[in-house]
Amino acid sequence: MADSTAEERSLNFLEEIVEADLQSGKYKAIHTRFPPEPNGYLHIGHAKSICLNFSLAMKYGGKTNLRFDDTNPVKEETEYVDSILEDVNWLGFKPSNVFYASDYFEELYGFGVKLIQKGLAYVDESSSEQIALQKGTPTEAGVVNEYRSRSIEENLRFFKEMREGKFADGAKVLRAKIDMASPNMHLRDPVLYRIKHANHHRTGAAWCIYPMYDFAHGQCDSIEHITHSICTLEFIPHRPLYDWFIEKLEIFPSRQYEFARLNLNYTVMSKRKLLELVNEKYVSGWDDPRMPTISGLRRRGYTPESIRNFTERIGVQKRDNLIDVSLLEFCIREDLNKTAKRKMVVFDPLKIVISNYPESIEMLTSEDYPEAAEKNSYRELPFSRELYIEREDFMEDPPKKFFRLAPGKMVRLKSAYIIQCNEVIKDGSGKITELRCAYLPESKSGADSSGLKVQGTLHWVSISQAINIELRLYDRLFKVENPGMESGDFKDYINPGSLHVIPYAFAEPSLRNAKFSEGYQFIRKAYFCLDKDSSDEKIIFNRTVSLKDAKKG
């Protein structure tokens, strides 16, 4: 029989859970959610979570909500909401619904009232310092204070007055009444509501009390009937609390599952550190092409496909990890190799004169997509007597395995002719200023009757038609694999050479019409994309990723 199982990939642990829930009839359909706090830009780690949540629902015919966890007005801004919406969309996902935790403030308040009525919450007037002190330590139980035994009526009245704005910030909080001696610190009467007279980006001044994460997140999941609430490992200790609220409030039983967050080497991933890089101008902004943000990767030339593919390849597990960026680079090369248009650009020019070529211009053709036969097309390239080649592609005294140009040696000029170097011209200081070469007319690309086989093929541009472009070459932002784990300030490990600008490179004229939507491969060099800083006077390209380079020495 045919090998029908050949394509099957083994399930990850979340898929196993979902399949079991579906098979047992626990759920007829699953519902996931991606719940960012709009306090910063999304990064590649969020992409893992986004792909996980959306892909899981898509695979099993369910839905995924995008929900902004906007319960802390002093940190959140509309600018971040907009960028998150853009990034999720760019990654290729369409949320079933876009919700906000702030949509549920009234319901959440009601949950607080309900808990008080059940004798499971109380208004505490202690300062945050006192509360912290009374919590004890992981090895010592906490202590109960006098507010814990307040009457239900008094709690109800104070909670209402908190909402009405009768108290100053910090004067009172609503706390759950659970267990001040629990070995799990999160169960030692966690704060549910705090007073913040602050403007909220969506609700304005309508509220002056805001729910804490633990009292908002699970309840929002429940309100939306989220079946599988997937978050990162650090929330494991919160799960008993998550379940406690569901049980006491008697609401839809969403379940929380945790996976290991993505760590990438040679970068940092925490919002706090990324914000620091932006604020202190180590990078040009959240979308600096060196940033691991979605917007940075987008500007760098990464495609949504490559990022989705990357998150698929790294898998999902519960063990901590530090993924090698080389895998991310592999994914973008794999994509761009098939989709990027080939172009010729000389970074560091060396002039060559084809002595036996006439004073005229010939138009040659070259393939745009050599790796995608089905969509291949061709472009025209001007060829003339005076050309630029890459300075590093010539050596006066080459080692044995040097496949490029040298005195007396022959190479092919890509999509053009075979040439031979006859003469090296230098200035007074000994610097090579020009090469005199001869071409073989019968070696024309596509109509080669020379019978010659040469070892090297070089990229080139015709001097008089070449256009000038700026190249921005990026390298890893940090010198060490895990800057966040090093001693001292992580910024001490920033790679000073992470950006190298080539202000004047020489490009084939077709690049004048470069589009933001296209990726390009500058043959034998790297993949590039048009940068948004480009203007009519200056065309700027970002190096997305270099080509693999097997050259020795």
Added chain:
RNA sequence: UGCCCGAUAGUAUAACGGUAGUACGACAGACUCUGACUCUGUUUGUCGAGGUUCGAAUCCUCGUCGGGCAACCA
């Protein structure tokens, strides 16, 4: 000194009591009008000690190591 997670090549990830496999990386070779791509080959692994079993990466016990938990942050 408490509680909770976790541990398979360099990095990730499979094997669900029955031959430790795959990808990326590295190295070597073939091919090449990109020293790219593609193809071929090589390299390196079950944290440790006991136990259960005909058989253990997998189950049990005890260690070891790594991570998390004491914000009116999420």
